[in-house]
Amino acid sequence: MCVTALPWRDSLEPCFYGGNQLFKFGDKGYDTLYIHQDSLFPKSNLSYIICPMAEQQSEYQGKATMEKITSLAKRRGFVFQSSEIYGGQNGAWDYGPLGIELKNRIAGAWWKEMTQLHDDIVGLDAAILMHPRTWEASGHVENFTDPLVDCKKCKARFREDQIPAENIAAKKCPDCGGELTDTRKFNLMFKTHIGPAEDTASIIYLRPETAQGIYVNYKNIIQSNRMKIPFGIAQIGKAFRNEIVTKNFIFRTCEFEQMEMQYFVKPGTDEEWFNEWRKRRWAYYEKLGVKMDNLRWHQHGPDELAHYAKDAYDIEYLFPMGWRELEGVHNRTDYDLGRHTEYSGKDLQYIDQENNNERYIPYIIETSAGLTRNVLMILCDAYDEEQVADKGNDDDWRTVLRFHPRLAPVTVAVMPLMKKDGLAELAQGIRAELKEDYATDYDQAGAIGRRYRRQDEAGTPFCVTVDYQTKEDGTVTVRFRDSMEQVRVPKAELAVRLREEIKAYKRIK
Numbered sequence: 034m035c036v037t038a039l040p041w042r043d044s045l046e047p048c049f050y051g052g053n054q055l056f057k058f059g060d061k062g063y064d065t066l067y068i069h070q071d072s073l074f075p076k077s078n079l080s081y082i083i084c085p086m087a088e089q090q091s092e093y094q095g096k097a098t099m100e101k102i103t104s105l106a107k108r109r110g111f112v113f114q115s116s117e118i119y120g121g122q123n124g125a126w127d128y129g130p131l132g133i134e135l136k137n138r139i140a141g142a143w144w145k146e147m148t149q150l151h152d153d154i155v156g157l158d159a160a161i162l163m164h165p166r167t168w169e170a171s172g173h174v175e176n177f178t179d180p181l182v183d184c185k186k187c188k189a190r191f192r193e194d195q196i197p198a199e200n201i202a203a204k205k206c207p208d209c210g211g212e213l214t215d216t217r218k219f220n221l222m223f224k225t226h227i228g229p230a231e232d233t234a235s236i237i238y239l240r241p242e243t244a245q246g247i248y249v250n251y252k253n254i255i256q257s258n259r260m261k262i263p264f265g266i267a268q269i270g271k272a273f274r275n276e277i278v279t280k281n282f283i284f285r286t287c288e289f290e291q292m293e294m295q296y297f298v299k300p301g302t303d304e305e306w307f308n309e310w311r312k313r314r315w316a317y318y319e320k321l322g323v324k325m326d327n328l329r330w331h332q333h334g335p336d337e338l339a340h341y342a343k344d345a346y347d348i349e350y351l352f353p354m355g356w357r358e359l360e361g362v363h364n365r366t367d368y369d370l371g372r373h374t375e376y377s378g379k380d381l382q383y384i385d386q387e388n389n390n391e392r393y394i395p396y397i398i399e400t401s402a403g404l405t406r407n408v409l410m411i412l413c414d415a416y417d418e419e420q421v422a423d424k425g426n427d428d429d430w431r432t433v434l435r436f437h438p439r440l441a442p443v444t445v446a447v448m449p450l451m452k453k454d455g456l457a458e459l460a461q462g463i464r465a466e467l468k469e470d471y472a473t474d475y476d477q478a479g480a481i482g483r484r485y486r487r488q489d490e491a492g493t494p495f496c497v498t499v500d501y502q503t504k505e506d507g508t509v510t511v512r513f514r515d516s517m518e519q520v521r522v523p524k525a526e527l528a529v530r531l532r533e534e535i536k537a538y539k540r541i542k
C-alpha cells in the first residue's frame with residue numbers, strides 16, 4: 034500500500050464513508066487522494082491527508098483502479114455506500130438505478146444458464162432464516178471462524194491469514210509496526226433472536242451461505258418434481274458474514290448475494306461430474322464476454338481444502354488489486370447430506386428405483402459464485418479509457434464500460450439531435466416502440482457528443498439518433514459504443530437489427 038501524507042485542505046470534497054476513506058482531494062496530479070479519518074473525529078482536528086492507493090498489482094494491465102471504479106459507480110448510480118447520510122455502514126452497499134439493472138442481468142444470465150439451459154437443474158428460493166440446528170449440522174457454529182488480530186497501537190484489525198507470516202511471528206502490525214494482540218477465533222455468523230425472549234432458545238442466524246437451504250430441501254424437490262440423480266438445484270440469494278476486513282469496495286462485504294448450484298450425483302461418478310462442472314463454469318464466463326486472460330484456476334492445497342471436500346478449485350479473476358476468488362467449484366462428497374441425516378434424524382438417502390432400489394447418500398458437486406462480486410468483476414472487466422483520436426484533440430478521452438449488450442443496464446438510448454422541429458416527439462415515439470423489447474433511455478440534454486459520452490460511461494451499447502433526415506426518409510443513426518461507428522437504419526427495422534447485433538456481439542477491445 035502506498036501512503037502519501039499531505040497537509041489538510043478545506044477544499045476536500047466528501048467522497049465515501051465507511052472504512053477509512055472519507056474525503057476526495059481534487060486532481061492535483063494524483064489519481065485520487067483520500068483522507069483517512071476516524072468518523073468521530075471533528076474535521077478541524079485533521080491535519081493530514083493519507084492516500085491509501087488501493088493495492089495495485091503489477092501483473093494487472095487494465096485501465097481500472099479500485100478508486101476509479103468506486104468513483105464511477107457512485108457518480109453514475111451503480112453503487113452507493115449504505116446509509117451514507119449517517120456516515121455510512123461498513124460492509125453494506127446499495128445498488129442504484131444502473132447497479133440494480135446490472136446485478137439483475139448478471140443474475141438473469143446465471144439463472145438462464147443453470148436452469149433454462151440444463152434440463153436436470155431446477156430452482157429454489159429458500160428462506161434466509163433457518164432452523165438453528167441447520168448451522169450445527171453444517172459445522173458453521175463450530176468452525177465458521179476467522180483468526181482475528183488487532184494492533185494495540187493503531188487499532189487496525191486484521192485476519193491473521195491475510196498478513197505476512199513474519200508480522201505474525203514478530204507480533205508486529207503491518208501498518209504501523211505496533212504490537213499485535215494474540216489471535217482470537219471469531220465466528221462470522223450474524224446471530225440474532227427470534228420472538229420476544231432474548232434467551233439461548235431464541236437464537237437464530239442470518240444464513241452465511243445459500244447452500245444449506247438447498248440441502249434441507251433436497252428430499253422435497255425429489256418428491257415434488259420427480260428428480261432423478263444426477264440433478265441440480267440452483268439458488269440466488271442473500272448471505273451474511275460478519276467479515277473482519279471489508280475493503281475493496283463490494284468485493285468483500287457483510288451482506289452480499291450468492292449464486293449457488295448444488296449437483297447431486299452417485300458416489301463414484303463424482304470426479305467425472307466435478308471435471309464436467311469445471312468445464313461448464315469456465316465456458317460460462319467465456320460466453321459472458323469476460324476477458325479470459327484475466328481468469329485462472331486455483332486448486333485448493335492440502336492446507337486450504339475443507340476437511341469434508343475431496344477436491345476444490347476456485348476460478349480467480351485478476352482484479353486491479355490482484356488475483357482473487359470469484360467462484361468455487363467443490364466436490365463436497367456426502368458430507369452435507371450425511372450431517373443433515375445425523376442432525377435431523379431424517380433418512381436423506383436416495384432410492385434408485387431404476388437400479389433395484391439401490392440406496393445411497395449422494396455426493397454433491399457445488400458451484401458457488403458471488404453475485405455482488407461478479408458485479409465488481411464485470412465492472413472492472415468492462416472498464417476502459419480511450420483517447421478519441423478522430424477528434425484530433427489530445428485531451429479528448431472517453432471512459433467506456435464495454436459490457437456485453439446482454440448485461441448492459443441500458444441496451445439502447447434514443448436521442449433527438451435537437452429538441453425542436455418535432456425531433457423530440459419523433460424520438461420519444463421510437464423509444465416507446467423499443468421499450469417492449471429493450472431497456473431504454475432517453476436523453477435530449479446537451480451536445481450530442483456529450484450525450485454519447487454519458488452513455489459510454491454507463492455502458493450503453495447502442496445509441497439511436499433522430500435527426501432531420503429521419504423526418505424525410507424514416508431512417509435513424511445507430512451508433513455503436515465500442516467502435517463508435519454509425520450506420521443509418523430504417524426505423525421500422527430497428528428492433529430486429531438490434532436483436533441481430535446483440536446475438537452477433539463480439540468484444541473488440
Ligand code: ATP
Nearest residue numbers: 274276284285286289358359360361401402403406
Ligand atoms: P473468501 O475466501 O473470499 O472469503 P470463501 O472461500 O469463504 O471466500 P465461499 O464460502 O466459497 O467463499 O463463497 C462462495 C462465493 O461467495 C465466493 O467465491 C465469493 O464470490 C462469494 N463471497 C464469499 N464471501 C463474500 C463476501 N464477504 N462478500 C462478497 N462475496 C462473497
